[in-house]
Amino acid sequence: MxxxxxxxxxxxxxxxxxxxxxxxxxxxxxxxxxxxxxxxxxxxxxxxxxxxxxxxxxxxxxxxxxxxxxxxxxxxxxxxxxxxxxxxxxxxxxxxxxxxxxxxxxxxxxxxxxxxxxxxxxxxxxxxxxxxxxxxxxxxxxxxxxxxxxxxxxxxxxxxxxxxxxxxxxxxxxxxxxxxxxxxxxxxxxxxxxxxxxxxxxxxxxASTAPVSVAVTRQLLYRMSGMDSPLPVHELDSKLIGSITSNPDAVEGVLSFLQKRPPEFRLRAGADQPDFLPWRQEN
The missing domain is CATH 3.90.226.10 (2-enoyl-CoA Hydratase; Chain A, domain 1)
Incomplete structure (x- = not known):
């Protein structure tokens, strides 16, 4: 408490x-x-x-x-x-x-x-x-x-x-x-x-969502939805999707779905977001 x-x-x-x-x-x-x-x-x-x-x-x-x-x-x-x-x-x-x-x-x-x-x-x-x-x-x-x-x-x-x-x-x-x-x-x-x-x-x-995925997604929506073109959003999306091959939460998300069990996501919202996110450079 x-x-x-x-x-x-x-x-x-x-x-x-x-x-x-x-x-x-x-x-x-x-x-x-x-x-x-x-x-x-x-x-x-x-x-x-x-x-x-x-x-x-x-x-x-x-x-x-x-x-x-x-x-x-x-x-x-x-x-x-x-x-x-x-x-x-x-x-x-x-x-x-x-x-x-x-x-x-x-x-x-x-x-x-x-x-x-x-x-x-x-x-x-x-x-x-x-x-x-x-x-x-x-x-x-x-x-x-x-x-x-x-x-x-x-x-x-x-x-x-x-x-x-x-x-x-x-x-x-x-x-x-x-x-x-x-x-x-x-x-x-x-x-x-x-x-x-x-x-x-x-x-x-x-119970159902991954902390890093939530953190990145809400910032994508707030910071990118006002862009004049979708192209910079797609550019950042490509980096994000390209990074999931080394993302244990992505593996866990698929496995938990296939095994019909609650996910156990391990990555931490504060420490484990990708370093290339442009807004991470503000901190």
């Missing part, structure tokens, strides 16, 4: 190779703060570095997932008179950017309100599961502020430009059914069954 002692606004625990990261300011409806942003990034770092962790479930304590920024807690971490420095990063992006870079899949389990930063931090997650009582809003224009968390990049890719424009320009709040129909969330569940569904999905990924 994980140790929560180093966190004040989230909780972190590990069981069955699944890390659960939960926003933990229920008295403030999980209002998002700079401290919470940094604790989320640290917890995601921790989960990514732990080879025993295969999947992360991101959720919230209390009745709401997150009602967005809580500026009553002191605002941003820069001097209001001098403004932010060139290296400053807005808080929602500190979380969504870290999820984007993960080697492990992230499942967001969303209930109650997911407003502003409360939804933008989840847009880079691999799955968003929602309770039927969930409601969503990219409410920035109604507050005189701007979309964050790189949501103007993620949202049109998830739901199409037309729907993204509607939601972001109007800033209106909408329900779980509309979110599901548009593709913002993958599935809907009764509130009492939401976490069980998230853990069932996580357990399936743990």
């Amino acid at each position: 994980g140790d929560d002692s180093e966190y004040t606004e989230i909780t972190y625990r590990v069981a069955d190779r699944i890390a659960t990261v939960a926003l933990n300011r229920p008295q403030a409806r999980n209002g998002y703060t700079v401290r919470m942003a940094d604790e989320l990034a640290a917890a995601l770092d921790r989960a990514d570095a732990d080879e025993e962790v295969r999947v992360v479930v991101l959720t919230g304590e209390g009745k709401d997932f997150c009602v967005g920024a809580d500026l009553s807690q002191g605002g941003f971490d820069f001097d209001a008179e001098t403004g932010p420095g060139p290296e400053w990063q807005e808080p929602a992006g500190r979380c969504s950017k870290r999820i984007f870079a993960m080697d492990k899949p992230v499942i967001a389990a969303i209930h109650g309100a997911a407003i502003g930063g409360g939804i933008t931090i989840t847009l880079s997650a691999d799955y968003r599961l929602a309770a039927t009582d969930a409601r969503f809003g990219f409410v920035f224009t109604r507050r005189g502020i701007y979309p964050e968390g790189a949501s103007a990049w993620y949202l049109p890719r998830l739901v199409g430009l037309g729907r993204a424009v509607d939601w972001m320009v109007s800033g209106r709040v909408f329900g779980a059914e509309e979110a599901h129909t548009a593709g913002l969330v993958h599935s809907l569940h009764e509130p009492g069954e939401l976490l069980d569904a998230a853990y069932a999905l996580a357990a399936e990924l743990v």
Whole structure:
């Protein structure tokens, strides 16, 4: 199990190779703060570095997932008179950017309100599961502020430009059914069954998928699907497929299928990805 002692606004625990990261300011409806942003990034770092962790479930304590920024807690971490420095990063992006870079899949389990930063931090997650009582809003224009968390990049890719424009320009709040129909969330569940569904999905990924294959595949999708041509994608695919002759997970995947048994993949997501992947050079 994980140790929560180093966190004040989230909780972190590990069981069955699944890390659960939960926003933990229920008295403030999980209002998002700079401290919470940094604790989320640290917890995601921790989960990514732990080879025993295969999947992360991101959720919230209390009745709401997150009602967005809580500026009553002191605002941003820069001097209001001098403004932010060139290296400053807005808080929602500190979380969504870290999820984007993960080697492990992230499942967001969303209930109650997911407003502003409360939804933008989840847009880079691999799955968003929602309770039927969930409601969503990219409410920035109604507050005189701007979309964050790189949501103007993620949202049109998830739901199409037309729907993204509607939601972001109007800033209106909408329900779980509309979110599901548009593709913002993958599935809907009764509130009492939401976490069980998230853990069932996580357990399936743990039992059935290869850690390195998952890590490479999610980065291929995020980093290569926006290319102007398929040719650079095919070039990288060719290197990847050419490497499987020395990949023990590929052998195990075939053998386990032929022998009708669960696979036992050995390669580690953090240490055993191919060195030639272009994004590996960033680290």
